[in-house]
Amino acid sequence: MNPCLRLLLKGLLKGLLIGLAAPALVGAQSYPDKPITLIVPFPPGIVDANARLVASKASAILGQPIVVRNMAGAGQRIGTEALAKAPKDGYTLGVVTNAGVVAGPALAARMPYDASRDFSYLVLALESHYLINAAANSGIKSLPQLVDMARASPDKLRFGSTGIGTGFHVATEQFVKSAGLKMLHIPYKGESPLLQDLIGGQVEMAFSSLASRSMAEAGRLTMLAYTGEARSPLLPQVPTAKELGIAHVSSGWLGFAAPAGLPAAVRERLIQAFSQAARDPEIVAKFTKDGIEPRSLAGDAFDARVRREIDELRELNKELKLSLE
Numbered sequence: 001m002n003p004c005l006r007l008l009l010k011g012l013l014k015g016l017l018i019g020l021a022a023p024a025l026v027g028a029q030s031y032p033d034k035p036i037t038l039i040v041p042f043p044p045g046i047v048d049a050n051a052r053l054v055a056s057k058a059s060a061i062l063g064q065p066i067v068v069r070n071m072a073g074a075g076q077r078i079g080t081e082a083l084a085k086a087p088k089d090g091y092t093l094g095v096v097t098n099a100g101v102v103a104g105p106a107l108a109a110r111m112p113y114d115a116s117r118d119f120s121y122l123v124l125a126l127e128s129h130y131l132i133n134a135a136a137n138s139g140i141k142s143l144p145q146l147v148d149m150a151r152a153s154p155d156k157l158r159f160g161s162t163g164i165g166t167g168f169h170v171a172t173e174q175f176v177k178s179a180g181l182k183m184l185h186i187p188y189k190g191e192s193p194l195l196q197d198l199i200g201g202q203v204e205m206a207f208s209s210l211a212s213r214s215m216a217e218a219g220r221l222t223m224l225a226y227t228g229e230a231r232s233p234l235l236p237q238v239p240t241a242k243e244l245g246i247a248h249v250s251s252g253w254l255g256f257a258a259p260a261g262l263p264a265a266v267r268e269r270l271i272q273a274f275s276q277a278a279r280d281p282e283i284v285a286k287f288t289k290d291g292i293e294p295r296s297l298a299g300d301a302f303d304a305r306v307r308r309e310i311d312e313l314r315e316l317n318k319e320l321k322l323s324l325e
Contacts, residue, residue, distance in 0.1 A: 041079025210291030
């Protein structure tokens with residue numbers, strides 16, 4: 001081929017490629033240029049309020065409104081499925097939790113989404129560890145005492161949870177396995193009825209959120225241990241399970257994600273905005289006051305945690321044989 005013609009063709013091809021890439025580059029640079037929808041797979045309440053607080057800070061950073069759309073139901077599957085099927089343009093985001101993208105995929109035979117492939121995980125923003133409780137009138141005063149009683153009477157002591165496959169249930173099963181115990185599981189429809197039956201003696205032990213500390217302060221519950229790596233600043237008198245010889249750490253967490261396949265520049269912009277929002281001093285102060293630990297685990301590290309937790313729960317479930325079906 002004539003050298004001059006070859007150079008001309010190379011120039012034309014280069015120009016064509018630049019022309020094709022230009023709209024994507026311009027789109028990424030101008031993102032966002034319209035409001036963003038945030039799917040929250042919960043009804044209005046405490047979890048919804050926490051998600052809205054982080055989103056409001058991210059909205060200010062991004063310079064566009066973030067409009068919350070509550071899509072509750074089916075153990076978070078409705079909202080999470082809608083997120084998986086949303087356009088991959090950065091204008092539909094969602095709240096994800098370990099119940100929705102870990103417990104569901106690990107325990108259900110069929111899911112409407114693949115948690116390992118269908119999402120671009122942005123930022124894990126907050127984490128909340130559990131309290132391990134007994135009723136104040138049960139005579140159980142410490143975690144070692146509870147463990148000794150359960151070991152002496154396998155399958156006799158009962159623990160309650162907020163329902164099969166919930167964060168409370170999974171965490172308690174993990175604790176029971178770590179301690180080498182055999183206990184009976186009694187599921188409830190929420191934390192309030194669970195704690196009422198714990199106080200009433202229908203179950204001997206239950207995990208709860210730190211909000212239940214008011215019941216302990218009123219003399220109705222005994223807080224046996226905390227499931228964090230270290231003691232909670234709100235409850236420095238409560239030892240961790242690890243301190244008491246049980247190698248157990250568990251928590252519930254909340255993060256933000258988008259459908260898989262986002263343009264790289266858009267993904268990075270969202271990670272930057274939500275990471276900055278999660279570290280905002282107002283948010284850190286609010287969450288810390290409520291016993292919630294602010295986090296900013298971002299991007300690939302967040303994705304790796306989700307995958308690891310799914311694998312761990314699937315392995316545990318080979319023994320437990322739990323099912324959400």
